Amino acid sequence: MKNKFLKYVLTVAICVFFASCYEVNEEIEIKADGSGTYVTKMDMGQLIDLMQTFAGDEEIKKDGLDRVVDTTIYWKSLVDTAKDITADQKELLKDGKMNLQMNIKEKVFKMNLDFPYKNLNNLQQLMSGKATGGQGLANAFKSMFGKGDEQTTPTPGGPDMSDFAAIFDVTVKNGIITKKVNEEKYKALMSRPEMGQLKQLNTNGMEILYTTTIKLPRPAKKPENPLLTLSDDKKTVTMKYNLLELLDNPAKFAYTINY
Template identity: 70%
Template sequence: MKKYFKYVLTVALSIFFVSCYEVNEEIEIKADGSGSYVTKMDMSALLDMMQNFAGEEELKKDGLDKVYDTTIYMKNMLDSAKDLTAEQKELMKDGKMKLQMNIKEKIFKMDMNFPYRNLNSLQQLMSGKGGNGTGISSLFKDMFGKKDGAAEQPATPAGPDMGDFASIYDVTIKNGSIEKKVNAAKYKALTERPEMAQMKQLTGSGMEILYTTTIKLPRAVKKTDNPMIKLSEDKKTVTMKYNLLELLETPEKFAYSIQY
């Protein structure tokens, strides 16, 4: 893997918890229980921060002044991922990530696509065990961390990632229902972590992580209990938009039950 990937992906991981960006979580559930779990992150607004942090000369040295548009297949990275469980590797093996970066055009996007074969796999993905959660973080730490005898590499962050936010909910998915409930013990454990005090300060400063969840269902929705959820005209698509940082204060506000 070329040097620029180490820099770009390390920066991308670090902004999981330090800055504003937009995330679109797109889930498709087919009639047979299979489907796709897609996460699209638009980090274009953060390129100025990257330029200020690294400097133009450093970016040129690493080749980041060039245009990049590439796809990384997870199956090519899993063999070296020591911290992933067998379950996580199974969830991620058919996934891929598309990375687009163009500093001059202010484009910085990362899209991850994980097909799944059954509702249990989707339940694991939505619980933060793969996809945009702890699985991805562990994978990149293994790939881009310091190797024995190698020069020092940029450190991957130790703070919370998307998987940490997802893990405060117990997700239950069955044929005809999706439920997310706050797990009080996990929420307490997350908010008691030292770095979370800084996250709460970000919320008070007006900073946002705009998060949109869209779920395409095989049948029309019969009932949902969260007023934030919007239904399409045919009631087969549900959409929920919110500021992810608000989960630190009112996680129950974003719990829901959907019957279809």
């Protein structure tokens, strides 16, 4: 029953990834030797209402899906059997973990992804969305939770966080982090028919509140992008914005950080 529950909520979370307001916090820590942690925290409590509409309260109760869940999944157990992710993705993901908290009654739905990395090249891949794209995550979930289930939901093909990350060329080196818009990738993304629906969400006041926090091993210089703020000791850089605004003006969120 636990596996069925997890498969259900994870599949629904991915399928409606951009259907409502919620918050994402991207937290990056860079140590002096170039290693560190890359953490993504998602608060998707407002998706509970959509899940109840999608399945209905009676169906949720019948399947025992109204129980409280607080579990940690170690990614090595997923990537070892996943068929549709690359060897590089497996190497990046294998030491990571995911914590899932869900309480339908209390409208709690949180998912935290935590990936340690060994060097700045690994961080560059993580920030580029190459390791944690929704498609790769969905296939890994299907591999773990779908065994023996003939009704496993097909992997969704809509846009995900990696699609947004991919419109930027990310470079991470000792002393500098840059994100520049890749115009070809941006145009390719915007040519997809479902992007019009996402733009409509932004027009209707929907938001995906996204915060990036980067903890540096030494002080940063004053950044040129006014959306970036520095802590008092200049070792923490923060950017807060509505992710859906990327659809209209991605250059607004490009930046260079020198430290």
